[in-house]
Amino acid sequence: MSNSEGGLSEDGLSEDAPAKLNLALHVRRRRDDGYHDLETVFAFTDFGDTLMARPGDRLTLDVVGPFAGAVGAGDNLVLRAARALAAAAVDGGAIGGGAALHLDKRIPVAAGLGGGSADAAAALRLLNRLWCLDWPLDRLLPIATDLGADVPACLYNRTMFGTGRGERLQAVIDEATAGLPVLLVNPGVAVPTGPVFEAWDRLDRGPLHPDLWRDGRNDLAMPAVRLQPVIAEVLDALSATGATLARMSGSGATCFAIYSDDAARDRALDEIAGRRRWWAVATAMRAASTE
Numbered sequence: 001m002s003n004s005e006g007g008l009s010e011d012g013l014s015e016d017a018p019a020k021l022n023l024a025l026h027v028r029r030r031r032d033d034g035y036h037d038l039e040t041v042f043a044f045t046d047f048g049d050t051l052m053a054r055p056g057d058r059l060t061l062d063v064v065g066p067f068a069g070a071v072g073a074g075d076n077l078v079l080r081a082a083r084a085l086a087a088a089a090v091d092g093g094a095i096g097g098g099a100a101l102h103l104d105k106r107i108p109v110a111a112g113l114g115g116g117s118a119d120a121a122a123a124l125r126l127l128n129r130l131w132c133l134d135w136p137l138d139r140l141l142p143i144a145t146d147l148g149a150d151v152p153a154c155l156y157n158r159t160m161f162g163t164g165r166g167e168r169l170q171a172v173i174d175e176a177t178a179g180l181p182v183l184l185v186n187p188g189v190a191v192p193t194g195p196v197f198e199a200w201d202r203l204d205r206g207p208l209h210p211d212l213w214r215d216g217r218n219d220l221a222m223p224a225v226r227l228q229p230v231i232a233e234v235l236d237a238l239s240a241t242g243a244t245l246a247r248m249s250g251s252g253a254t255c256f257a258i259y260s261d262d263a264a265r266d267r268a269l270d271e272i273a274g275r276r277r278w279w280a281v282a283t284a285m286r287a288a289s290t291e
Ligand code: C5P
Pocket: 034, 035, 036, 037, 038, 147, 148, 149, 150, 164, 165, 166, 193, 194, 195, 197
């Protein structure tokens, strides 16, 4: 197994919570339950949050890192994931449900990078180990699905084709994506997901073929730009840096750009960082890491 399985630090266990990208995202239909049927290719980056855990009598969470202040500790998805797993495991008579959790929050919040979902999925994987449940990921899947539309994809942390709300998943051969140099740029505006979907014009622009994500679209870009026009500036700036692709991720506001090599990506980072006070991170697409 691999680095997504996490490691054993001096203090306890740790698990990566990689940032999620939607390489393309086609919205097809508004459903009666208020959600939208979509087709998307999920991919993950080497950049992300880290979640650590030590044994504890009670369930506690402390958060550090550049975006710690933006995380609500009360209704945090990490704690909801932990409680949901404890409830499922206690049904089976297995555990007490305590843990001292520590989150290093580097992924911006409400940014289209699935940060909260990544943290929740990491909590499921981590506590599955700390509590010695050792369930296969597929057994964690129903809990992940209840926590949010992106949490199932984050549970597997590999390139996947998602349909339905994004929770029906099929593995995609990710040789085409693994290791690709990526630049992530966020103009510093938080964009809640619900209102962006709500602002979609309900025009079905056609299906997404999982292998043809480069030719695809993000149908949420237009409504997101309407709510936060600065996103269009980010996309224009990235397109001007020689990227092979520049696109918004999820419901925004983070946009990503893919480059032919690391040097081109790093030059782009310098250009963007030199001109604007935007959040920007140079990273690479993560290789398949579970199974
Ligand atoms: O599932 P999650 O809580 O992450 O979704 C946040 C919001 O995004 C939902 O309440 C819904 O308004 C919107 N959404 C949607 N269709 C999806 C996924 C999310 O309308 N496929």
